[in-house]
Amino acid sequence: MKKFLTGNEAVARGVYEAGVTYAAAYPGTPSTEILENVALYKEDIVAEWAPNEKVALESAFGASVAGARALAAMKHVGVNVAADPLFTIGYTGVTGGLVLVSADDPGCHSSQNEQDNRYYAKFAKIACVEPSDSQESKDFVKEAFKISEEFDVAVLFRMTTRVCHSKGLVEFKERENIDIVPYEKQPRKYIAAPAHAKLLHPIVEDKLVKLEEYSNNTYLNRVEWNDSKIGIITSGVAYTYSKEVFGDTANYLKIGFSFPLPMKMIKEFADKVETLYVIEELEPFIEEHLKVAGIDCIGKDKIPNIGELNPDIIEKALLGKETTTIEIDSSKIVNRPPTLCAGCPHRGFFYQLGKKKNVMITGDIGCYTLGFADPLNAIDTVICMGGSISMGHGAQKAFEKNGVDRRVVSVIGDSTFMHTGINSLVDVAFNQGNTVSVILDNRITAMTGHQENPATGFTLQGDPTNQVDFEELVRAIGVKHVVTVNPLKLDEVDKALEDAFEYDGPSVIITRWPCALKKYSEQDLAEFGPLENKCFIIEDECKGCKICTKTGCPAISFDNGKMKAFIDPNQCVGCEVCLQACPFDAIVKAGE
């Protein structure tokens, strides 16, 4: 019986079938569902959310050194965070099979860049495996664990959004029983001190030679011969697009093992065809290897290295075929940007913060990044996970040193603070900074779809656990001015901000209220209770000032004909932020 699975679900199944016993990850689109699905095999696999990707990879590596098969999973930019251990794991090798899933996001559907992580495999001198669909995601990840153990190498398992989030039919197999490798001390292998590192490097180069030989012979790389003059070398989801466009009118060299590349196989393939295309998404990773080897091919001179590919783009680029479409008059479409949900606890905070003059606001990665947008306009920068507090610190120091009178506010979510923001706050306290850091604690990792984190009280596999106490933590770091507020209470938020601006020294404001979409735990119910009753507008009192619409709540709309605002009762959750914003008391709560 075949099951209809996403690539992420299929990888999770493959990890189970491969006999893995430890898996760790930090959530990030498009990788999140991998660990969520691995976690379902609770009897056989320990699956954990790590506070960040570096910790996830190090934990998985520890399990490998202990002798067990282990997985770490993350989105592409997460590998940047994990790069430090990754490059040295490239030298040491592994004991139990170690696979690192990198879920790249061509097209930046939910990311700050579209880096091509195949280069990480080459850079860190480890193997790279690329599946094209759900069935391959399952089969190839099992093969990746075998490769890892046979060649004593970590494997970068490179997926992309369309492989992760597309569904296809997948055939299941039974779980293999993999015994843990008996532990022995191996200081020359696992203590990467300079004396050992020098000895490890030539071993790594030797491994790469052996891996290239494997690459020329593995089923992961295969030729589909259709007796054509056209040859296509392709990998990942781009293979499926190529098949749609060329069908059996071209020969294919389908690359599933993309580092080290099967250069012998590639040369033989190239020799047999007249026209050689390299079709790959994002960067010319394969093409560069061909060019260095003196193999003539058509690649990125025709196919864009920006954004996602699809069959249409390839057809246009290589065959010059123009698609006929139905024209749409642009006046019939209005933008539909993502917005903070009705009842989102971030709204009240950003509404107040956005009114402050003479501030610079450094932001971070999460739903609350949307605080930058109209009408809130309350974030100036977003770069990477945890960057808000440290960027803010540097900016405040620069303003002060140069006599600029401007205060800096850094905003960061609970999970992002635990990820790497905590290091930045240590920096602020240590270097006597003078910023206002705000931890937007909505009791869950919201944007990726509600994952637990070290401050929520539950593990990935559902067990109750310790909760980080932000106030105590922040004080222990050395910040003396700390206050926790309800972000739905505008006066509380405003007072906290003004007090922090008054205070000479670093301060932290913690806004504490659950995500509007969160399923309340018993503790949440006891602490926050359910929000009851909805807000509505007394039409006669509404002066048409539009101030309530400045909260950006999707439940509120303004009728330009009637010059009145309206609250959609199907969306309103009764958070009362608009009620407090209204200067004419025209908004009231039902039943009160």
Next chain:
Amino acid sequence: MAEVKNILLSGVGGQGIILASKILATGLINAGYDVKMSEVHGMAQRGGSVTTQVRFGEKVYSPIIGKGQADVLVSFETMETGRWLDYVKPEGTVVINDFEIGSAPILMGTVEYPEGVIEYIQSHAKDTIVMKAADLAVELGNVRTMNVIIVGALIKALGLEGIDWEEVIKETVKPKFVDINVKALKLGMDQVK
């Protein structure tokens, strides 16, 4: 079943498009087709424009299509039909749910919801089906069945009414919602001649 068919579903986050796609895909798999389905997650879901794609046939490679490739565009929200219209084949079918959800600039009163979207599409696309699934869902007793009513219309438009959809509903929704969703699916089918 040689030729691959491409279905594009569009709408707004929260309208139940993913469940609708899952119902369609499950029925197609039960009928023996190879099926691929593609979704978008993460930031884009927060009240933004959402699409899924379902492709089926004897053998499907790509999970996604480009512009001018959809045999059917089914849009759960009126304006979203326009946003994805250039993905439809010139001879393709457009199923429009006459149901408006304002986006942020419209809600704030900065711009008005565009007028005449349905008329524009009817005059530019070869084959259009317009339905008021929200009204039908309210009549049926649960506004949340709107998505399944739309799937019903899509199934009829695709000529797939021979598949055992009651079985599919049982596989894809919670037991207590099976009856109403079976009714919703049939109601949707009745909207297309």
